[in-house]
Amino acid sequence: MAQTGSEKKIRVILAEDHTLVRQGFRRILEDDPGVTVVGEARTGIEAIEQCKELKPDVVVMDLSMPELGGLEATGEILKANPQIKILILSMYSNEAYVRKAFELGAKGYILKNAIEVDLTRAVMALAEGEAYFSPGISQIVLDSLKTGSFKDNSQDPYERLTLREKEVLQLIAQGKSNKEIATLLNISVNTVAVHRARLMETLNLHRTAELVLYAVKKGLIHPQ
Amino acid sequence: MSVPPSQHDLLSEIPSPSVRLWFGLCVTLAIFLVFASYTIREIRWLEDFQANVVQKNRKASLQLLRLQDDTYRLAVSLRDMTLPESRYPIYYWKGEFTRWHQDMDEALALEGQYAVNTPASDAQRRQLRDVLDDFWQTADEAFLLADQGHEATARYLIRSQLEAKRDAIARIVSGLLAKNDQAQTEAGQRVSQVYGKVKQDILVLIAVLFLVALGTGLYTLQANRKTFERLHHLAEQLQAQSQKLSKLSWNLIEVQEETLRRVSRDLHDEFGQILTALGVMLSRAEMKGLEKDSVFVKEVQAVKQIVADTLENVRNSSQLFRPAILDDFGLEETLEWFVEQFSKQTGIKVHFARELVQGFFPREDAIHIYRILQEALNNVARHSKAQEAWVVLREQSDALSLEVRDNGKGFALPQGGMERAPGDGIGLMGMRERAQHLNGTFSLRSAPGQGTVLSVRIPVDRGALRRAEEKVG
Numbered sequence: 001m002a003q004t005g006s007e008k009k010i011r012v013i014l015a016e017d018h019t020l021v022r023q024g025f026r027r028i029l030e031d032d033p034g035v036t037v038v039g040e041a042r043t044g045i046e047a048i049e050q051c052k053e054l055k056p057d058v059v060v061m062d063l064s065m066p067e068l069g070g071l072e073a074t075g076e077i078l079k080a081n082p083q084i085k086i087l088i089l090s091m092y093s094n095e096a097y098v099r100k101a102f103e104l105g106a107k108g109y110i111l112k113n114a115i116e117v118d119l120t121r122a123v124m125a126l127a128e129g130e131a132y133f134s135p136g137i138s139q140i141v142l143d144s145l146k147t148g149s150f151k152d153n154s155q156d157p158y159e160r161l162t163l164r165e166k167e168v169l170q171l172i173a174q175g176k177s178n179k180e181i182a183t184l185l186n187i188s189v190n191t192v193a194v195h196r197a198r199l200m201e202t203l204n205l206h207r208t209a210e211l212v213l214y215a216v217k218k219g220l221i222h223p224q
Numbered sequence: 225m226s227v228p229p230s231q232h233d234l235l236s237e238i239p240s241p242s243v244r245l246w247f248g249l250c251v252t253l254a255i256f257l258v259f260a261s262y263t264i265r266e267i268r269w270l271e272d273f274q275a276n277v278v279q280k281n282r283k284a285s286l287q288l289l290r291l292q293d294d295t296y297r298l299a300v301s302l303r304d305m306t307l308p309e310s311r312y313p314i315y316y317w318k319g320e321f322t323r324w325h326q327d328m329d330e331a332l333a334l335e336g337q338y339a340v341n342t343p344a345s346d347a348q349r350r351q352l353r354d355v356l357d358d359f360w361q362t363a364d365e366a367f368l369l370a371d372q373g374h375e376a377t378a379r380y381l382i383r384s385q386l387e388a389k390r391d392a393i394a395r396i397v398s399g400l401l402a403k404n405d406q407a408q409t410e411a412g413q414r415v416s417q418v419y420g421k422v423k424q425d426i427l428v429l430i431a432v433l434f435l436v437a438l439g440t441g442l443y444t445l446q447a448n449r450k451t452f453e454r455l456h457h458l459a460e461q462l463q464a465q466s467q468k469l470s471k472l473s474w475n476l477i478e479v480q481e482e483t484l485r486r487v488s489r490d491l492h493d494e495f496g497q498i499l500t501a502l503g504v505m506l507s508r509a510e511m512k513g514l515e516k517d518s519v520f521v522k523e524v525q526a527v528k529q530i531v532a533d534t535l536e537n538v539r540n541s542s543q544l545f546r547p548a549i550l551d552d553f554g555l556e557e558t559l560e561w562f563v564e565q566f567s568k569q570t571g572i573k574v575h576f577a578r579e580l581v582q583g584f585f586p587r588e589d590a591i592h593i594y595r596i597l598q599e600a601l602n603n604v605a606r607h608s609k610a611q612e613a614w615v616v617l618r619e620q621s622d623a624l625s626l627e628v629r630d631n632g633k634g635f636a637l638p639q640g641g642m643e644r645a646p647g648d649g650i651g652l653m654g655m656r657e658r659a660q661h662l663n664g665t666f667s668l669r670s671a672p673g674q675g676t677v678l679s680v681r682i683p684v685d686r687g688a689l690r691r692a693e694e695k696v697g
Contacts, residue, residue, distance in 0.1 A: 018497035024504030031508065064492075064548065071552075091496060091539055094549055096557040112500045113532055119504075163554050167587075 010127040013039040013054060015047035015070065016062040016089065021112075025060060025119055032120045044068025044076075045191055051077045051084060058126050060119070061106070063090040063097060068191045071100055071162045076198055078105040085126040098140045103160060108132035109141075157203050158218060165202070168195040172208060173215030244447075248440040252433065259429040263422055270418050278411045280338045285404045287335035288397055294328050295394045302390060306383045314370035314378050321367070325360055332356065335400075345403055352396040359389040473657050481546075481591060488545035491538050499535040503528060547594070555590040556580060556617065559597055563615055570605045572613055572630075579618045589682065592658040593626055599651050600628040600678050608632025608676060619684075623664075627679045634670040655680070 012029060014037055016022040022040055029035045038054050041047035045068050051059060059077060063070040074086050087108035088101045101109055108126050110119070111134040125132040133141055161169065164185075171181045178192045185192070205211055301317050304310060332353065339345060362385050369378040506528040510521055542548070550558040556578060563576040585593070597615065604613050610632030618625045652668070655678075659666035664682035 018493070018501070020501035021497050021504060024501045024508070028504060028508045028511075031511065064552075069552070091492065091500075092548065094553075094557070094561050096549060096553045096561070100553070112496075113503070113535065118507075163552055166554075170586075 008034065009036045010034055010058060010123060011036055011038045011054070011056045012123060013037070013041060013047065013050050013056040013059045015041040015044070015059060015065065015073065017042045017065040018062075021062075028119050029060075029123065032124075035120065035123060042066075043191075044070060044073030045188070045194065047073045048076050048080075048194065051081060055081065056084060058085045058087060058123050060087050060089060060123065062112075063088060063092070063101075067187050068194055069162070069164060071104055072164055072195065072198060074101065074106050075104045075162075075202075076194055079198070079201065085129075087122055087126050087132065093134075093136050093140065095140050095144060098137055099144055100162065102141070109137045110134045111136060160202050161199055165195050165199040168192060169199050169211060169215055172196065173212045175212075245440065245444060248436065248443065252436045252440070255432055255436065256429070259425065259432075263425055263429070266418060266422050266425070270415060270422075273411070273418075274415065277340055278408065278415070281340055281404055281408050281411065284335050284338035284340070285401060285408070287331045287338065288401045288404060290331040291328055291335070291397045292394065292401065294324050294331070295390060295397060298324060298390050299387075299394070302382055302387050306379050306387075314375060314382075315367060318367050321363055325363075328356060339404075340407065342403075342407075345400060348396055348400055348403070352393065352400070355389060355392045355396060359386065359393060362386055362389060470657070470660075473653070474661055477654065477657060477661075481595075484545040488542045488548075491542040491545070492548065495538050496535060496542065499531055499538060503531045503535065506531060546591070550590055550594060551587055554587070555585050555593055558590070558594050559615065559617055562594065562597060563601070566601050566605070572605060572610060574601070574613045574615060577614070577616045579616075585624065589662055592662060593624070593680070593682065596655045596658055596680055597626060597628065599655050603651060604628070604630045604632065604676075608634070610675065623681050623683045625679060625681045627677065629675065629677045631675045634672050634674045634676050636672055637668070637670055 012035055014022055014025055014029075016025065022042075026037050026040070029037055038056055039050040041050050043065050047059060047061065047070075048068070050056075059074075061070040061074055065073075068076075070088060070090075074088070077084055077086065082105070085108070086106045087110065088097075088106045089110055089112050090097055090101075091112050093111055098109055108122050108131060110122050110132065113134070122132040158166075167185065168181060171184060176184065178189050178196065181192045182189045200206060200211065203211075203214060205214055301320060304312075305314055305317055332349075336349060339349070362381065366378045366381045366386065369375075369381060506524055510524045510528065515521070547558050547561065549561050559578075560576055563574045566572070567574045601613065601615075604610055608630045610630035613628065613630040616625075616627045616629075618627070656666045659680045659682065662682045664680055666678075666680050668676065668678050670676040
């Protein structure tokens with residue numbers, strides 16, 4: 001509430017597939033004069049597109065969205081615009097989600113638990129360059145830092161892939177086209193293209209033949 | 225869909241060869257008995273025949289030979305008696321003649337006793353007696369004449385009559401001997417005939433028995449063949465039915481998974497989001513509240529708490545039905561998460577160990593491995609009274625294995641398999657069904673006081689890898 005002046009407003013994109021929730025968040029955020037919601041996205045793909053176009057300060061990113069999920073979108077957005085701060089919204093406090101989100105470069109993680117939601121504060125913290133976690137999440141982050149599980153997993157680029165990306169890699173290795181993969185996974189061709197680009201980037205491989213060979217070496221190919 | 229025949233119907237389709245085989249055995253035994261009694265009768269008759277006819281005939285022949293012998297001696301004596309230069313008077317032979325008379329009478333009597341009478345031999349025997357009587361009468365006359373001193377007359381009588389009569393006796397005895405000999409030959413022929421017949425009968429019996437045995441054997445073979453064909457058919461039917469059942473139960477599992485997935489998604493996407501939205505709205509209302517301690521704000525906070533609790537419940541249910549983490553992070557993370565949740569809820573300390581190479585499995589396979597672990601740990605909590613359990617997920621070169629071990633009370637596995645454990649039939653069946661569907665194996669080891677070890681092994685086809693490798697070059 002302290003910040004005023006339109007040029008200082010924090011520009012936010014809300015990526016959340018559920019309209020009611022999105023509207024609720026929008027209202028909460030816009031209650032604060034220092035925050036403006038410049039865009040809304042219902043899928044990861046839309047979030048990526050809007051980020052390219054609008055260059056927001058903060059993206060409030062729901063983890064589970066149709067098409068491209070929040071984790072993959074986070075990776076893709078940060079690849080293009082590393083300065084964007086991403087705040088993950090999740091139903092789950094599992095370590096796996098938290099760990100993956102931070103590996104991908106998210107700066108905040110809050111639970112969509114009605115009691116704990118303090119969205120405006122989180123967005124402001126991120127805009128200030130700080131990290132923000134829900135109370136239940138902080139402990140997980142601390143534990144993970146202590147056991148070093150963040151570091152270990154990031155050494156193998158394969159481990160930095162999301163499950164969806166691993167799945168797309170497997171299907172590519174089986175000789176499936178983007179269109180076939182899109183049909184199999186019930187997502188759009190564009191989404192498949194994003195996954196493909198991201199996993200190639202992560203694995204530092206640039207041709208399909210190299211991907212296939214990599215999948216074989218990794219033992220990913222499994223009979224249907 | 226056709227209704228499968230009941231077990232009773234299936235079994236009644238197998239014809240039983242027993243009745244016919246019993247009948248065949250009875251016929252065989254009857255034939256054997258008839259032939260055997262007939263043959264015994266023949267042999268008995270033969271024994272009688274040999275004892276009565278052949279032996280008697282032989283004895284009669286001996287007596288006839290005795291008579292013939294006597295007749296030859298008579299001839300010698302008669303010749304000596306009639307020699308003109310004989311130094312002995314005729315009465316000198318009288319004693320001899322008396323002995324021969326007795327001897328021949330005795331022989332004749334015995335011969336008559338033994339002889340097997342025929343009309344012809346009877347006539348000859350009567351003739352012999354007459355001739356012998358005549359001979360002895362004439363001999364007596366000759367000895368009387370000699371006693372009275374008419375030595376020459378006596379000699380003449382001997383020469384003219386006695387010698388002729390002795391010749392007649394010799395002839396008749398020879399005739400009788402010849403007849404006896406012939407009878408003996410005929411008897412021998414009859415005996416060999418009877419033997420031949422008996423031999424033939426036995427051969428026929430053997431042939432008949434062989435044929436009956438052959439028939440019975442062929443019938444048994446045929447009946448067996450039919451029975452085995454029917455059994456084979458039945459086994460196929462049973463197999464088909466059990467495959468149908470297995471398919472059905474797999475379909476049930478699939479439908480259940482699909483339903484759970486949908487319910488889980490609906491809970492999460494619809495109710496979860498609505499509750500989240502409600503919470504968000506309430507937070508906003510709370511912030512708009514006038515004073516922090518106002519009744520309004522407190523009411524809003526109370527409602528928010530209810531919404532939060534409900535959201536927590538919805539999320540837990542959704543996770544239980546199908547954990548989102550399985551779709552987002554795969555099997556390993558899911559099992560780790562579940563084991564942790566389970567430990568918290570039940571107080572059973574569960575150690576989770578993993579030896580993974582890649583840790584990536586198709587989610588359609590992973591859900592079944594997760595369900596198996598879920599069921600296994602639920603069983604540990606429900607029945608084992610264990611304080612600790614160990615879960616090992618291991619990826620080997622060609623298979624993924626999951627082992628769940630506890631230090632609980634264990635139980636006695638039923639003999640001959642692990643189809644059922646106490647109160648747990650359906651759960652075990654489901655686990656087994658899932659493992660089998662993934663071409664894997666499922667096993668359970670336990671004993672009272674020894675805890676329980678459940679292990680599942682799912683093969684990973686590395687052949688597909690090699691093929692892909694060749695393709696890439």
